[in-house]
Amino acid sequence: MPEAKSSSAKKTSHKEQLPKKIGGYKPTQMLGHGAMGNVWLCHDESLDRMVIVKQMVPKLLDQDSFILRFQQEATILAHLNHPAIVVPYALWKESDGQLSLSMEFVMGKNLREILDACKQPPIWVVMAILHEIFLALSVVHRAGIVHRDLKPANLMIDKDGRIRLLDFGVAHVDKRNGDDLTLTMAGTQIGTGAYMSPEQTAGDEATPASDLFGMGIIASEMLLGENVFRGESLNQTFQNIRRLKIGKKAFPPETPKGLVKLVMRLLEKKPSKRPLSAADVADELSRLMRAYPRDLTPYLAEWVTAAVKGEKSAIEPETYPNHSKKLFIIGLVTGAAVSALAATLIHIL
Numbered sequence: 001m002p003e004a005k006s007s008s009a010k011k012t013s014h015k016e017q018l019p020k021k022i023g024g025y026k027p028t029q030m031l032g033h034g035a036m037g038n039v040w041l042c043h044d045e046s047l048d049r050m051v052i053v054k055q056m057v058p059k060l061l062d063q064d065s066f067i068l069r070f071q072q073e074a075t076i077l078a079h080l081n082h083p084a085i086v087v088p089y090a091l092w093k094e095s096d097g098q099l100s101l102s103m104e105f106v107m108g109k110n111l112r113e114i115l116d117a118c119k120q121p122p123i124w125v126v127m128a129i130l131h132e133i134f135l136a137l138s139v140v141h142r143a144g145i146v147h148r149d150l151k152p153a154n155l156m157i158d159k160d161g162r163i164r165l166l167d168f169g170v171a172h173v174d175k176r177n178g179d180d181l182t183l184t185m186a187g188t189q190i191g192t193g194a195y196m197s198p199e200q201t202a203g204d205e206a207t208p209a210s211d212l213f214g215m216g217i218i219a220s221e222m223l224l225g226e227n228v229f230r231g232e233s234l235n236q237t238f239q240n241i242r243r244l245k246i247g248k249k250a251f252p253p254e255t256p257k258g259l260v261k262l263v264m265r266l267l268e269k270k271p272s273k274r275p276l277s278a279a280d281v282a283d284e285l286s287r288l289m290r291a292y293p294r295d296l297t298p299y300l301a302e303w304v305t306a307a308v309k310g311e312k313s314a315i316e317p318e319t320y321p322n323h324s325k326k327l328f329i330i331g332l333v334t335g336a337a338v339s340a341l342a343a344t345l346i347h348i349l
């Protein structure tokens with residue numbers, strides 16, 4: 001039986017508080033409670049594996065829009081077939097009307113937990129994380145879905161160093177109710193407000209470009225060591241998101257120029273000035289990372305394990321030497337020599 005080594009903020013240690021069964025599963029731990037419901041770690045005895053069960057908070061049950069959203073989250077997960085997106089197993093209604101969703105258990109840590117242990121990860125870690133998330137986001141956006149709630153707690157790195165995008169709870173909601181709900185939720189849960197795009201803070205509809213802005217905040221948080229948009233109040237945070245510009249000089253000197261430029265473009269206040277798509281950003285990142293091994297997941301896994309223990313990782317990916325400058329000079333010298341020879345020959349003949 002896999003050991004329950006998961007993530008998350010609030011965990012129940014008292015066995016007696018656990019319900020006997022949730023659906024057909026045996027709950028082993030409450031991993032947390034969020035705006036919409038509780039998250040349980042359970043054992044599926046029939047297949048001897050751990051599963052996650054997300055349940056709606058009973059008081060929300062009578063609110064149609066929340067039920068719709070919960071069902072929508074399950075449907076979105078069921079249709080997004082990508083290794084970075086968790087696989088749902090079943091959606092059912094308990095006898096008391098409570099909705100529950102079971103899904104794949106990701107053994108790992110969410111990015112909030114990781115950043116709490118290590119505020120400023122090394123540049124290669126930042127680039128590797130961003131690259132994987134943008135690849136996943138490009139699949140989400142191509143399916144016509146906007147996540148709308150990107151924040152470190154909704155991203156996980158599993159034990160193999162793979163990124164997972166979680167929590168499609170507020171994704172792609174009917175526009176009629178959507179904006180109001182986003183703001184109501186932000187009001188009750190300040191963390192969400194701190195990663196919103198300027199257009200979302202103004203109550204406008206979120207587009208894929210809004211997800212890019214949210215990722216810009218996450219990227220700047222990893223590079224600067226804090227979310228500089230977070231204010232004392234939700235209002236202050238919204239003001240910062242609408243007005244605050246991070247200058248080039250705020251980034252640590254070792255940050256590659258290309259990465260600084262990219263993050264600044266993600267953080268453009270006007271959606272039309274941001275990169276065209278998540279796929280474009282992933283491409284740009286892979287260009288910036290060409291000196292590194294193509295698959296950084298084993299390094300990332302190793303780094304996360306050390307980081308959450310507060311240790312420094314012994315492993316760092318080796319970079320391949322950059323021959324392009326050398327080749328350019330050789331080319332230039334050869335070209336000049338050949339031209340000189342040709343000129344001499346013409347002169348002699």
Ligand SMILES: Nc1ncnc2c1ncn2[C@@H]1O[C@H](COP(=O)(O)OP(=O)(O)O)[C@@H](O)[C@H]1O
Pocket residue numbers: 006007008009031032033034035036037038039052086103104105106107110153154166167168169
């Ligand atoms: N499939 C999963 N595997 C492991 N941990 C998970 C999984 N889904 C959620 N969690 C943990 O529970 C937390 C809350 O889950 P989330 O889906 O974001 O719900 P909420 O709507 O409550 O924010 C996450 O930050 C993560 O740490």
Ligand SMILES: [Mg+2]
Pocket residue numbers: 034153154167
């Ligand atoms: Mg969440």
